[in-house]
Amino acid sequence: MTGTNAAPLTPDDPRRRSLVRKLAEVMGEVERVPKSGRNDFHRYDYATEADIVSAVRKAMADRALMLIPSVVKTEWHEVERSKGGKDRLVTLTVQFTLHDGDSGEEKSFEVLGEGQDQGDKATYKALTGAVKYALLKLFLIPTGDDPEDDGHSPKDLPRRGGAPRARQxxxxxxxxxxxxxxxxxxxxxxxxxxxxxxxxxxxxxxxxxxxxxxxxxxxxxxxxxxxxxxxxxxxxxxxxxxxxxxxxxxxxxxxxxx
Missing domain, CATH: 1.20.120 (Four Helix Bundle (Hemerythrin (Met), subunit A))
Incomplete structure (x- = not known):
């Protein structure tokens, strides 16, 4: 009877890498995610959840990494609309757990997500937003924002030979x-x-x-x-x-x- 024992892991085997090491590798592969979404009514561009998920999905799968969300807290509020009527505003506290399929290592963190809608889509908006920002912040993904376009007035700019005013x-x-x-x-x-x-x-x-x-x-x-x-x-x-x-x-x- 022949055995089917797996070969021992070598020092260079990718399964020996820690969870943090794998996350750092994914971060290094992800490029800037452009703002492909467009809100024509309010006239602004945004990076969609689909674009952000697409940017990291394969790199995570190649390293046997899973990100599993779980809603741990839900808060509902009613918001008066300026032109009459009410919206439902929900704030979700979502716990995300990273699983390493090779080592079994896990790490968890929480993200808030908010959604507002007249109908039944507030929860979906909130969860979508939470997933989007969890990935953005976990992998420090730039979305094409200009860091200098922050509405500063000239008085906030650095004087010649001096440092810019620190803002809290x-x-x-x-x-x-x-x-x-x-x-x-x-x-x-x-x-x-x-x-x-x-x-x-x-x-x-x-x-x-x-x-x-x-x-x-x-x-x-x-x-x-x-x-x-x-x-x-x-x-x-x-x-x-x-x-x-x-x-x-x-x-x-x-x-x-x-």
Whole structure:
């Protein structure tokens, strides 16, 4: 009777590589993912989940790597629409577990995903967003964003012979929540609705702190009221999803002397 014992693993056998080593190899193979998606109504481009999955799928499969999502927390909220009616907003906390099919090694991490819809698609949007950003951040995939196009004003640029002013991550959401008495309205009533909707939609797709800052500059120009609050909430959610520390500005107590 002949045996069928497998040959012992050699030092160079790919199955000896650690999970982190395999992930680093995938990262090294993935090139920039362009923004092939287009939202014609709100006039912005975005990298689709399908493009991002396609960029890493074969490289992960070749190394026997699996990424399995599991929803661990679900939060529902109702959101008033500026033109009447309500949307359903869901926030999912999704745990992703990386499995190495060769070694059995596992690593887990959590990502937030948000989706908003009038019908029954909010959950699917949230899960799609969570998968998209899990892959983007896990493999540090660039999506074609210009890191200098972040809405900075000239005063934020470095002076000759000096370093640029350090900006704290909390400035974006804080500036929007606080509002600005001198901010110029973005447009009249109808246009402001469209501007706010565009900011909310782009905040859901934002993948970098620079994008959030640029959206914050646009949101400050909205007229005070529900539209600005809605944009601020969307930016705070984006900052939370991306792990950007945010805090609300201090408010003066009624009757306090200034």
């Amino acid at each position: 991550p909390s400035e974006v959401a804080q500036a929007v929540v606080a509002g600005s008495a001198s901010a110029r309205p973005a447009s009249q009533a109808g246009g402001a609705d469209d501007d706010a909707a565009a900011i909310v939609a782009e905040a859901e797709q934002a993948a970098t702190e620079a994008e959030c800052k640029a959206l914050g500059v646009r949101a400050r120009k909205l007229p005070d009221g529900p539209l600005k609050k809605r944009a601020a909430a969307a930016l705070q959610a984006a900052a939370k999803r991306l792990g950007i520390e945010t805090k609300k500005p201090a408010t003066r107590e009624p009757g306090a002397e200034g």
